[in-house]
Amino acid sequence: MKRIAVLGSTGSIGRQALDIIHALPDQLCVAGLAGGSNLELLQRQIDEFRPGVFYSSVRLETGCGAEFVSMEEMVSHPDVDVVIVATAGKAGLSPTLAALRAGKTVALASKEVLVMAGEIVVREASLHQAHIIPVDSEHSAIWQCLQGEDSRPRRLLLTASGGPFYRYSQSQLAKVTPEQALRHPVWKMGRKVTIDSATLMNKGLEVIEAHWLFSLPFDSISVLVHPQSIVHSMVEFTDGSLKAQLGHPDMRLPIQYALSYPERWTNTELPHLDWNNVQNLSFEPADYDRFPGLKTAVDAGKSGGTYPAVLCAADEVAVDLFLSHRISFTDIARVGQGALEHHESVAHPSLEDILAADAWARGYTERFFSCDGERPRHRTDVEAGRSR
């Protein structure tokens, strides 16, 4: 029986993780739950799963004896074996480090943790011999392909659905609305990830994550657009052989694998791929020109230091601005690029350096935009930033 703490239990990944735990009562139980602003759902989850400890942004009164603790206390609690980090934004950073320092296994679904603080996170995991198991479908795929392989791979091939606008021209992209962008053709995900997926910024951040998770240089990580989202990623080995992991595009599969690892468990609620319906798998190199967010993110990863943290923060602000109709779809990547170009990076940053860079990027980006619902006042500045 593995005892699980779910951070971000009311979000998309958190809810699906609880579905898995619910379906496998002989293998999994909930030791802790931490939610954000959706207090009503969190309350219901606490009532159903009866964790020993919980955390909520506003202190809840529970009738079932669950103890209110901080996320850092929760993840180092002796009753917790595996911590699922599925929080939004940078909220998972400190609890992830606390979990690793307590030697816990971290099932990592928060992109920002490794993108912002990959160097620190990987070092702490190594120091405390704690394991990070990826939950993202792409990184889970690579992790699965690497099982039983001792030699260093030659190349990682991250697949990308390409999002709903992969065939759009530059001018069509400029006119994409938030409503259109929130309708992802394949994956059911949170709003932020869905927009990042449409700009391909998400894939760039995943390249940075893959760099830290699998200790490979950026030049050994490629992106392939694969609209069917059946091949979740691939690994090429030094002898020319490749392995791919495939499956129905359903986040519950990689979530369950992160919890069952190194075993695999039968779960009748999970879908099996029907090869009568899968007739074609197509692949093409990613277009870095029409989707500059991808290149921006990979470049930020290569530059290292506090650049990736700045991009994460600027992108989060930019996605919010886009969702509230204040900047255009194609502005999102420009905002990130503009912030990177004005940032003075710190090499081998401490957690404080990273959080300072995050705060700087938010302040810098927000300063460009009025809060009165108008189009950006400094639009030309953003574009000037891009053309430097």
Place this chain on the structure above:
Amino acid sequence: MKRIAVLGSTGSIGRQALDIIHALPDQLCVAGLAGGSNLELLQRQIDEFRPGVFYSSVRLETGCGAEFVSMEEMVSHPDVDVVIVATAGKAGLSPTLAALRAGKTVALASKEVLVMAGEIVVREASLHQAHIIPVDSEHSAIWQCLQGEDSRPRRLLLTASGGPFYRYSQSQLAKVTPEQALRHPVWKMGRKVTIDSATLMNKGLEVIEAHWLFSLPFDSISVLVHPQSIVHSMVEFTDGSLKAQLGHPDMRLPIQYALSYPERWTNTELPHLDWNNVQNLSFEPADYDRFPGLKTAVDAGKSGGTYPAVLCAADEVAVDLFLSHRISFTDIARVGQGALEHHESVAHPSLEDILAADAWARGYTERFFSCDGERPRHRTDVEAGRSR
């Protein structure tokens, strides 16, 4: 340094195995060579690789001090670590058993060994804790996908190129000539395997091999036609996740993996897949009606006993008859089916039972056909056998 004995060194797989050994002089050396009728090539191989022992069907005089031994003596020789069994037909059966009884690792490229005597071979390997590593691209793919996986897979998906005639109608198939059938669109292989590949009999025999190699029931082994031959096979696990092994269709890759296992070695002579050229991977269920050899072979495997040995022998005779223009392409499967229907199988056969079944099937099949180069005299008998 692994010391390799190559049985069948003058055949297609044997020559490619020697290419690999030649390219990796720090990791591999030749301890023994055994060839068939191509004495001139065997002589050159002995001169180049200078094995300690050799076997030839007609005793060669070597100038380099290599000792003439039987294949059984060779495979149990203390200087041999890995035995590549790449002989044609049933010639590999006895040496494979001898190698396993001596605790040697067998890199198995001969289909007949497991198809004819799977039960005995698997039992001897287990008894003597000897390993069988598959060399066939499909089984190597499955073997690679199973590395690091402890749980029993849910399904194996063997891919098939479909051969050169997969879109042919029944009447077009009946008119296929040996010359057409020998031109395989993707794989460079020996003549027998190339014809079996065009009838899909080969894939059926591979299903039987997979059954024995991976201890899975026949109903858990499917065939998918995949004309690009990039995905070499797949494994579906109980949780709905699948792994595939991919690569350039080049037999040297699985041969090298069988020798490097569990490591992977860089070999600059091996091709790497270029994703700029791989744009589409297509899959479809195999057509058992137009390619009855596939169904015949799988049914023979399910029936077990001496049936698979009978099919192997009858198919070998039938392919020879087709290559000498004495029966039609579509007759090949009928010959196999006819032999199976007249055979009295022995359950859990001994090696003697298997060899007796092989001899019976050859005799039975040859009795149908005259040796004067005419079309089969008993054509109606063959067709009658099919329609029962």
